[in-house]
Amino acid sequence: MPNTKSAIRTQRKQARRRVTNLRVQRGYKDAARELKKDPSPENLRTAYKTLDKAAKKRVVAPNKANRLKSRLSKLVGSASQNQTAVKTKPATHKKAKSV
Secondary structure, three states: OOOOHHHHHHHHHHHHHHHHHHHHHHHHHHHHHHHHHOOOHHHHHHHHHHHHHHHHOOOOOHHHHHHHHHHHHHHHHHHHHHHHHHHOOOOOOOOOOOO
């Protein structure tokens, strides 16, 4: 239990901040989870936005936010490469028989 009035006020302030910080943290984790399920540029934009907001509010360290954004963008890049590889078929060339 806090002993002084200022300690009581600090405890109340910390409780309010905790609720806000947990909400922001849940937001960027949900955005990252959605991006991992469906790696699309729209989901990447949403994840970037939530991570930048979390870093601005100091809920997550700026370098951690940058690291997560980098990893998520790699995920989207590899997913788009896999989709194009599946869509395009390799060209098969038949050699003409020499007579």
